[in-house]
Structures are given as C-alpha cells and as structure tokens.
Amino acid sequence: MSAVIEEHHDDHDHKPTGIGRWLFSTNHKDIGTMYLCFSFLMLFIGGTLALVIRAELFQPGLQFIDPELFNQMTTLHGLIMVFGVIMPAFVGLANWMVPLMIGAPDMALPRMNNWSFWLLPGAFGLLIASLIMSLMGMGSAPNFGWTFYAPLSTTYGPDSTDFFIFSVHMMGISSIMGAINIIATIINMRAPGMTYMKMPIFVWTWFITAYLLIAVMPVLAGAVTMMLTDRNFGTSFFSAAGGGDPVLFQHVFWFFGHPEVYIMILPSFGIISQIVPTFSRKKIFGYSSMVYATSSIAFLSFIVWAHHMFTTGMPVATELFFMYATMLIAVPTGVKVFNWVSTMWKGSLTFETPMLFAIAFIFLFTIGGFTGLMLAIVPADFQYHDTYFVVAHFHYVLVSGALFGIFAAVYFWLPKWTGNMYDEGLGKWHFWLSTISMNILFFPMHFLGLAGMPRRIPDYNLQFAEFNQIASIGAFIFGFSQLILLYNVIKTIRGKSSEKATDQVWEGAEGLEWTLPSPAPFHSFTTPPTVK
Amino acid sequence: MSAAIRVASFIGLMLVSMQSWAEYHLNLRPGVTSFSQGAYDIHTLVMWICVVIGIVVFGAMIYSIVMHRKSRGAVAAKFDDNLTIEIVWTVIPFIILGFMAVPATKVLLAMEDVSDSDMSIKVTGYQWKWHYDYNVGENAQDISFFSNLATPMEEIHNKATKEKNYLLEVDNRIVVPANKKIRLLFTSNDVIHAWWIPAFGVKQDAIPGYINDAWFKTDKIGTYRGQCAELCGTNHGFMPIVVDVVSEADYEKWVASKKESAAAAEASSNKTWTKAELIEHGKAVYATNCVACHQASGEGIPNVFPALKGSAIATGDVSKHIDIVVHGKTGTAMQAFGAQLNDADLAALVTYERNAWGNDTGDAVQPADIKAAR
Numbered sequence: 001m002s003a004v005i006e007e008h009h010d011d012h013d014h015k016p017t018g019i020g021r022w023l024f025s026t027n028h029k030d031i032g033t034m035y036l037c038f039s040f041l042m043l044f045i046g047g048t049l050a051l052v053i054r055a056e057l058f059q060p061g062l063q064f065i066d067p068e069l070f071n072q073m074t075t076l077h078g079l080i081m082v083f084g085v086i087m088p089a090f091v092g093l094a095n096w097m098v099p100l101m102i103g104a105p106d107m108a109l110p111r112m113n114n115w116s117f118w119l120l121p122g123a124f125g126l127l128i129a130s131l132i133m134s135l136m137g138m139g140s141a142p143n144f145g146w147t148f149y150a151p152l153s154t155t156y157g158p159d160s161t162d163f164f165i166f167s168v169h170m171m172g173i174s175s176i177m178g179a180i181n182i183i184a185t186i187i188n189m190r191a192p193g194m195t196y197m198k199m200p201i202f203v204w205t206w207f208i209t210a211y212l213l214i215a216v217m218p219v220l221a222g223a224v225t226m227m228l229t230d231r232n233f234g235t236s237f238f239s240a241a242g243g244g245d246p247v248l249f250q251h252v253f254w255f256f257g258h259p260e261v262y263i264m265i266l267p268s269f270g271i272i273s274q275i276v277p278t279f280s281r282k283k284i285f286g287y288s289s290m291v292y293a294t295s296s297i298a299f300l301s302f303i304v305w306a307h308h309m310f311t312t313g314m315p316v317a318t319e320l321f322f323m324y325a326t327m328l329i330a331v332p333t334g335v336k337v338f339n340w341v342s343t344m345w346k347g348s349l350t351f352e353t354p355m356l357f358a359i360a361f362i363f364l365f366t367i368g369g370f371t372g373l374m375l376a377i378v379p380a381d382f383q384y385h386d387t388y389f390v391v392a393h394f395h396y397v398l399v400s401g402a403l404f405g406i407f408a409a410v411y412f413w414l415p416k417w418t419g420n421m422y423d424e425g426l427g428k429w430h431f432w433l434s435t436i437s438m439n440i441l442f443f444p445m446h447f448l449g450l451a452g453m454p455r456r457i458p459d460y461n462l463q464f465a466e467f468n469q470i471a472s473i474g475a476f477i478f479g480f481s482q483l484i485l486l487y488n489v490i491k492t493i494r495g496k497s498s499e500k501a502t503d504q505v506w507e508g509a510e511g512l513e514w515t516l517p518s519p520a521p522f523h524s525f526t527t528p529p530t531v532k
Numbered sequence: 533m534s535a536a537i538r539v540a541s542f543i544g545l546m547l548v549s550m551q552s553w554a555e556y557h558l559n560l561r562p563g564v565t566s567f568s569q570g571a572y573d574i575h576t577l578v579m580w581i582c583v584v585i586g587i588v589v590f591g592a593m594i595y596s597i598v599m600h601r602k603s604r605g606a607v608a609a610k611f612d613d614n615l616t617i618e619i620v621w622t623v624i625p626f627i628i629l630g631f632m633a634v635p636a637t638k639v640l641l642a643m644e645d646v647s648d649s650d651m652s653i654k655v656t657g658y659q660w661k662w663h664y665d666y667n668v669g670e671n672a673q674d675i676s677f678f679s680n681l682a683t684p685m686e687e688i689h690n691k692a693t694k695e696k697n698y699l700l701e702v703d704n705r706i707v708v709p710a711n712k713k714i715r716l717l718f719t720s721n722d723v724i725h726a727w728w729i730p731a732f733g734v735k736q737d738a739i740p741g742y743i744n745d746a747w748f749k750t751d752k753i754g755t756y757r758g759q760c761a762e763l764c765g766t767n768h769g770f771m772p773i774v775v776d777v778v779s780e781a782d783y784e785k786w787v788a789s790k791k792e793s794a795a796a797a798e799a800s801s802n803k804t805w806t807k808a809e810l811i812e813h814g815k816a817v818y819a820t821n822c823v824a825c826h827q828a829s830g831e832g833i834p835n836v837f838p839a840l841k842g843s844a845i846a847t848g849d850v851s852k853h854i855d856i857v858v859h860g861k862t863g864t865a866m867q868a869f870g871a872q873l874n875d876a877d878l879a880a881l882v883t884y885e886r887n888a889w890g891n892d893t894g895d896a897v898q899p900a901d902i903k904a905a906r
Contacts, residue, residue, distance in 0.1 A: 060698065061690040068766045068836050139835050145763045151740065152723040152765060240741020246724060247739060283612035311726060312737045313744030316644040324633060331625045338621045341593050346609035348602040363590060370582035377632065379567060379639040380575040382735045383560055386726060386761040451557035452730040454761045457769030459688060461700050463557065
C-alpha cells in the first residue's frame with residue numbers, strides 16, 4: 001500500500017486526463033484556471049450587456065430596447081460584473097498564487113475548493129436563464145438594479161426574482177467556502193520561517209478580504225432569504241403594509257454591500273503591491289504600514305454602510321456619523337497610494353504591461369477615491385446621489401481599479417502559469433486602448449451627473465446628448481479592446497511562437513513563486529521551502 | 533522645444549474652446565436656494581482640495597516615471613521605510629479632512645431644520661407619476677392633483693422632433709410662492725421613488741410607510757425641473773418634476789383657478805355625456821394615465837403589461853371592466869385609478885377602451901355608473 005503512494009508521489013507532474021481532470025479537480029492550479037476562465041467568459045457576457053446599454057444611450061429617444069428590457073440589462077450587467085467577473089477572478093488568482101507564494105503544496109481544503117468553483121456555473125446558469133427566458137418572451141428577468149431594493153424586488157418583482165434569489169444564495173455559499181479555504185491555507189500552510197509579517201502583500205490583502213467575505217456574505221444571504229419569504233410565504237420584513245420596513249432592506253443590503261466593495265478592491269491593492277516593487281527593482285515602501293492600512297480599511301468598511309442611504313431621511317446625527325466615518329477611509333487609502341509612489345521613487349523603473357496597468361491603476365483609482373471623498377460629504381451627496389456622478393465614481397474604482405488590477409495580475413503571472421511570455425506588443429496595445437477608452441467612457445459621466453442626469457434611465461433630455469455619445473464611443477472601443485487580451489492569452493497558452501519564460505520571469509521579481517520552474521509544475525512545494 | 537510648443541498650443545486651444553463647452557454644463561450649478569448654494573460651495577472646496585492633492589501625488593509619480601527609469605540608467609535606491617514621513621502623511625490628511633467636515637456639517641444642519649415653514653405640500657410617488665397635496669399643515673389649500681409626463685410618445689419613439697424640455701415636462705406643475713419656506717412631505721404609494729430638483733439642492737426618497745421631509749425657499753421666480761432619482765420600475769426615466777416659483781399674487785390667482793376647475797370637474801361628473809364626448813375625453817385620459825404600460829396601440833408589452841385590444845375584460849362584462857380600473861389589481865402594476873381620477877374621467881376612459889382598437893362593444897359608460905361602482 002505504502003509503495004503505491006510512494007510511486008504516486010514520485011511522479012510530480014502526473015495529471016489526470018480528459019474532462020474528469022476539470023470536473024473532479026482538487027488541484028489549486030486547475031481550479032484557479034477554471035475560476036479565471038469562468039470570470040473571463042462572464043466579462044464578455046457582462047460587457048455585451050453594457051454595450052447594449054450604451055447603444056441605447058447613444059442618442060436621446062428609444063432606439064433599440066424598451067425601458068423594461070433596459071432595466072434588465074443594467075441589473076444583470078451589475079450582478080454579472082460584481083459576482084461573476086471581479087470576485088471569481090480574485091478567487092482564481094488566490095487559488096493559483098497563495099499556495100505558490102507561501103510555499104504550500106495546495107489549498108488546505110481541496111475538495112471544498114472544487115465545490116466552491118462548480119457552484120458558480122449553476123448560480124450563473126440560473127441567472128442567465130432568466131435573461132434568456134425574458135428574450136424569448138417568457139416574462140421578465142430581474143429588473144430592479146443590482147441593489148434590488150425592496151419593495152421593487154419583493155412585492156413588485158417579476159417571477160424570475162426567485163431564480164435570482166437562489167442564484168445569489170449559491171454565489172454566497174461559493175464565496176464563503178472559498179474564503180474559508182483561503183484563511184485555512186494561510187493560517188496552516190505557510191512554509192517554515194514565513195511569519196505573518198513576511199507574507200507577500202497579496203497574501204495579506206486576500207487574508208483580510210477572506211474575513212470580510214465570511215462576515216458579510218451571510219448578511220446578503222439573510223437579505224435574500226427575507227425576500228424569499230416575503231415573496232412566497234407571507235412575511236412582511238420589507239413591507240410597510242405588513243408592519244415591516246423597506247429601509248431595513250437597505251440597511252441589511254449595504255451592511256453587506258459596503259464591505260463588498262472593499263472585497264472587490266483589496267486583492268487588487270495586493271496585486272499592485274507585488275507589481276510596483278518588481279518593476280521598480282526596489283522593496284515595497286512601508287510594508288507594515290501597508291498591512292495596517294489594509295486592516296484599517298477593512299475595519300472602517302463595517303461602519304460606513306449608510307453613506308449609500310443619505311437621502312432615505314435618516315436623523316441628522318446619523319448622517320453626520322456616517323459622513324465622518326466615511327471621510328476617515330481617505331486616510332489609510334492615502335497611505336497606500338503614498339507608499340506605492342514612494343516605492344517607485346528612486347527606483348529603476350521599466351514599463352512592461354503589468355507595470356503599465358499598475359501605474360494606470362494608481363492614477364485612475366486615486367481619481368475614483370477623490371470622487372468617493374466628494375460623495376461622502378452629505379450636502380453635496382444630495383446632489384450627486386443616484387446620478388451619473390456615482391456611476392463614474394464606481395466605474396473608476398471597479399474598472400480602472402479592480403479590473404485593471406486583474407489585468408495586471410494576468411500579464412504578471414501568465415508566464416509563470418504557462419511557461420511562455422505573452423506578446424508584449426499586443427499587451428501594450430491592449431493597455432493603451434483600454435486606458436484611453438476607459439477615460440473616454442467614464443470621465444464624461446462625471447459631467448453628466450453634475451449636470452443632473454439620474455442613473456438607470458433609458459432616455460434623457462437633450463442637454464445630456466453630447467456626453468452620452470462620447471461615453472458610448474468610449475464604451476465600444478473599450479469593449480472590443482478586450483478581444484486583444486483574449487487573443488494574447490490564447491496565443492500565450494498555445495505558446496507556439498512565444499518566447500519561453502525563465503523561472504524568475506521578471507528581473508526584479510522576488511518571492512517563492514519565482515523560485516519554481518515556469519510553467520509551475522502540477523504539484524509544487526511537496527517539500528516545503530524554508531524562508532529566512 | 534517643438535514638443536513644448538505643441539503642448540502649449542494644445543492647452544491654449546482647450547482653454548479657448550472652454551467657452552463653447554460651457555453650455556454642456558461640466559460642473560454642478562449653484563442653484564437658487566441657500567443650500568443648493570451651500571452644496572455647490574462645499575463641492576467646489578472639496579473638488580479643488582482633491583485637485584491640489586492630485587497634482588502633488590501625480591506630479592511625484594510622473595517625475596519618478598520620467599527620471600527614475602532604468603533606460604536613463606537609474607539605479608534603485610535601498611530605502612524601504614521611513615517612520616517620520618509615514619506619520620506625516622497620516623496626520624496631514626486628518627487635518628485636511630477637518631477643513632472639509634466643518635463647513636459640510638454647517639450646511640447639513642441648516643438643511644435639516646424644517647421648522648417654521650410657511651406652507652406644506654405632501655408629495656406622493658406613484659409608478660410613474662407624482663401626486664401633490666396642498667391640504668396639509670399651515671395655510672392648507674384644498675388642492676391636490678397628479679403630475680404626469682407631458683412629453684408625447686411620438687417624441688420618445690423618434691417620430692417627432694424633440695422639444696427643449698424633452699422628458700422634463702409635466703401636465704400639472706407644482707406652483708409655489710417665492711420667498712416662502714415651503715416644507716415638503718414625502719411618501720409613496722408603491723415602491724421607493726426620489727424627488728429631486730437640482731436647482732433647489734433637494735433630493736429625498738419617497739418611501740412607502742414613511743414620511744420624509746425637506747424644505748426650500750427661494751426668491752428667484754422661474755421654472756425648475758428635475759426627475760425621479762431612485763429606480764422605481766419600468767418607467768423610472770419618465771416621471772419628471774416641474775416647479776413654478778411665482779409671485780405671491782400669481783400664486784393666489786393659481787389657487788383660485790385650481791379651485792374653479794375642481795368645481796367644474798365636479799359638475800361634469802353629475803351630467804350625462806354623449807358617447808362621442810366620452811370617447812374624445814377618454815382618449816385624452818388614456819394618453820395621460822394608461823399609455824405608458826398599455827401603449828397607444830392598446831397592445832401592451834407582451835408578458836409584462838397585458839393588451840387591452842381584444843382583451844376579455846375590455847370586451848366582456850362592463851362591471852368587471854369598471855371594477856379593475858377603479859380598484860386596480862393587487863400584486864401588479866395596475867393601480868386603483870378610482871383614487872386618482874374623477875367619475876367623468878373614469879367613465880370616459882372605460883368608454884374609450886371599450887370602443888377603441890376594434891373593441892367595438894358600442895358601450896357608453898356614464899359618470900353615474902362609476903359612482904355606483906365605487
């Protein structure tokens with residue numbers, strides 16, 4: 001018996017074959033790859049919905065879709081991008097990189113890892129099925145915005161709302177299990193000598209993110225469960241007519257929702273903190289303050305949720321508390337930006353694609369941070385709230401923040417994953433087209449919001465026509481630019497004309513993952529390395 | 533050198549063209565009330581602080597990107613920590629935030645003080661229109677009305693040229709006197725809406741089961757426009773708000789005329805109409821109240837809003853038809869129009885629906901029939 005196990009262990013690059021390799025996989029690298037591919041697919045689906053929205057908004061008047069379908073588009077675009085693109089991509093990156101960065105052979109709970117992934121296709125199958133049924137004329141898909149405020153989503157929700165509820169439940173279970181796995185891995189499986197304060201920042205940010213997930217995904221599950229019973233079993237949690245409270249829904253939702261927005265940015269902070277030192281050929285500036293700043297942001301994220309609700313008629317003292325607490329977030333966020341700039345300062349900089357995306361991240365995320373500070377100011381928020389100014393703000397932090405972080409990570413680690421260098425020329429094309437078009441797309445939205453255009457409307461007054469047109473042009477350039485990334489990734493995986501990657505890949509790269517061969521073998525660190 | 537000239541001329545061109553940009557409203561506007569001005573001032577303050585911080589941080593980054601690049605032979609320095617500078621850039625932001633928080637708090641406290649108002653209006657959100665009731669609080673007037681989108685469907689569907697106030701025009705405007713503190717009370721009949729006039733700096737949610745309040749006061753006579761700001765279903769984008777601020781004398785005149793037309797409507801509900809009159813009036817009532825869901829063609833939107841053309845209700849038993857129009861259908865977007873329209877309007881509406889689009893039932897419903905069915 002033991003001889004068989006020995007034999008198995010000797011074959012380090014043994015891979016299962018066929019469809020079973022993926023369906024039954026317990027390998028962190030394969031599961032990471034599946035998460036990333038799933039996220040990439042969802043990016044194109046969610047992006048297509050965004051282009052439908054921008055096509056309709058290209059001109060005043062109704063041209064392509066009716067207002068009902070428009071609302072379904074905004075709802076599914078938001079849900080797919082948040083839960084189907086950003087979160088799975090981060091979990092995929094964690095699956096791939098956390099074990100490699102801490103010198104572990106795999107995730108701590110490999111079978112649960114498999115299940116967390118395979119719940120996702122089911123969850124999004126349900127959600128997208130509701131859209132397909134809507135397009136086939138069988139009722140309406142979810143049409144109440146990704147924030148699904150009651151009573152629009154309860155008493156007035158379409159039949160497909162129950163599909164949506166089960167879909168959110170499955171996504172939630174998947175996220176919670178993923179988070180438990182990451183925490184268990186980081187606590188138990190670090191290589192000898194890797195103390196907490198020696199962990200790479202990416203591992204740190206994911207460690208904190210995982211706690212946020214465990215804390216708030218059950219709250220979201222609670223919100224949708226109350227919706228489910230309100231809709232089907234006669235309760236009135238969110239119905240004033242039955243003694244419930246529609247504003248309670250918003251409190252519960254945003255108690256989940258605000259930490260959620262940090263869940264979608266902290267791992268990107270980690271990625272940028274890996275990339276900037278590598279291409280500056282210099283250690284990260286202020287490692288420990290980075291860790292403390294991330295923890296402070298995570299803590300503050302729990303006490304600022306009602307800044308999404310300033311117009312619901314809260315008492316003035318509550319408004320003041322949430323305004324001050326929200327403004328405080330600027331301090332640790334500022335520390336992070338200053339640290340990145342100081343890391344670059346007096347470095348020896350080169351500008352490969354990951355670094356370009358990282359620099360764009362710092363610029364553009366900071367702009368999103370500034371508008372976030374403006375939104376915190378209650379009297380001004382009364383003017384900004386629910387306008388395109390908010391749309392501009394959260395796309396600056398989610399597209400040029402979270403998504404650019406993911407792009408940077410893909411370019412940064414793709415050579416380690418595949419053993420081949422990506423096409424640097426195509427990478428630069430992708431970068432410049434994405435960055436320029438992203439600004440053409442989202443910058444004019446600041447002006448639209450300040451001029452008074454509400455969000456989530458399918459048609460608008462003529463004074464908003466020019467900037468909407470500019471934004472739509474930017475949207476189409478941005479959308480089609482992503483095909484370059486798709487082509488580049490496929491080309492690199494096939495590797496026929498690619499340069500082979502070295503083990504270290506990047507001249508300034510430091511850390512355990514770069515001590516492994518490229519591509520990283522199917523089983524790595526079966527004997528733990530020692531960290532000094 | 534030539535690059536510098538090109539950059540300079542580009543910036544110059546940008547500045548010259550700023551003139552023509554002005555009409556596109558790049559920035560928030562100061563508005564006409566004390567706190568739209570307050571919001572504008574704090575917006576301007578915070579924005580410029582952000583711009584200055586941005587210039588410093590981005591300037592340092594750009595300097596580093598240009599000067600510390602490897603291709604210029606830059607060699608990486610060894611430092612990776614400095615406690616003093618970490619403390620400095622943690623403390624300075626606190627101080628800057630304080631400079632923002634103080635004026636923001638002052639403006640907010642003024643906004644939230646709704647005491648000593650001169651008159652009140654109760655604002656109720658409906659899918660997808662606003663109802664205004666002047667019969668509350670101080671100086672109450674027996675006036676209440678619905679305010680519907682007045683932009684014709686032809687403009688929305690690109691079959692007619694769009695007017696300047698496209699989607700920002702209503703059939704019944706709110707009229708208020710200048711120089712009076714107007715208190716607004718917000719609630720909703722169905723889902724959450726939000727009442728917003730940018731020029732007043734007022735945005736409040738209208739929530740079913742809640743009553744929120746806000747106020748405004750302005751000395752600038754004029755017309756002010758806004759929109760619903762909270763996603764409230766299919767026609768969220770089609771429920772504008774228009775406020776006429778008028779002189780005290782004009783306000784009195786408006787009150788008198790509103791009361792007269794209310795009396796006339798009362799009288800019309802007591803007379804017997806001819807079928808042709810009913811159909812003509814009913815068509816107008818339909819265009820205002822029903823067309824958004826059931827469409828001008830009476831065909832509705834498949835699987836979302838039912839068709840009336842050839843429907844069992846519109847061609848079947850009259851009393852069932854009247855019942856659904858007057859009492860609505862719970863759990864759907866079909867509202868109880870009995871509470872919104874008078875007997876004459878409802879009689880005309882039902883008559884129109886029973887005779888339009890080939891529903892040739894030949895029925896004529898009289899206001900008295902509606903009164904009996906209420």
